[in-house]
Every structure is written in structure tokens, then in C-alpha cells.
Amino acid sequence: MDNGNDIEKTVDDWCDRGRELFQAGNYAQACNAFDRAVSCNPRCGDAYFGRGVCRYKLKRYRLARSDFNAATLMGCETGQLWSKFDRMSPEEEENGEKA
Secondary structure, eight states, X not given: OOOSOGGGOXXXXXXXXXXXXXXXXXXXXXXXXXXXXXXXXXXXXXXXXXXXXXXXXXXXXXXXXXXXXHHHHTTOHHHHHXXXXXXXXXXXXXXXXXX
């Protein structure tokens, strides 16, 4: 992925890359791409939402919830739906997940 032109990538480029990696099932790498998108524009709700979905797939539920809440604050309508889950998942309760 890193080819020397990464500094020139926009938030949209990073979000697109994150979605591609997510679709391929590479959730950790997709999360990294969405991290880069958030770094490019900390007010991009879509980047927080994408990272939240990746974190959810990686069973990082508290971090996912935080990203969904941030996405909602940034005006991402899809983030509003996902941010509604306010109870820990059974896996989170069982494993005592740390944020």
C-alpha cells in the first residue's frame, strides 16, 4: 500500500482504500487506512464510521462504540444507527475487554 505517494492521498483516498481492504476481509489493514483518513481530516464522520466497523469486526467493541459516537457527532447518519448499541456484547462481557 505505501508507495511514497501516501502523503498526497486525501481523506477520500484513504476511506476508499479502507473500504477495499474491508471488503477483502483485511479488517486490521482497513482500520489503519481509516486511521490515516481520520489523521487527514479529524472531522470526517465516514472515516470514524469505517474505522468503527473495522474495530467491531476485530471485536474491539468499546473502541468501535467510541468511533460510532464520533461519526454521529460529525453528522454521519449511519453512525447514528450503530451508536445505539450501548450494552456490551456477550463476548465483551465474557472477556472483560479493555478499551
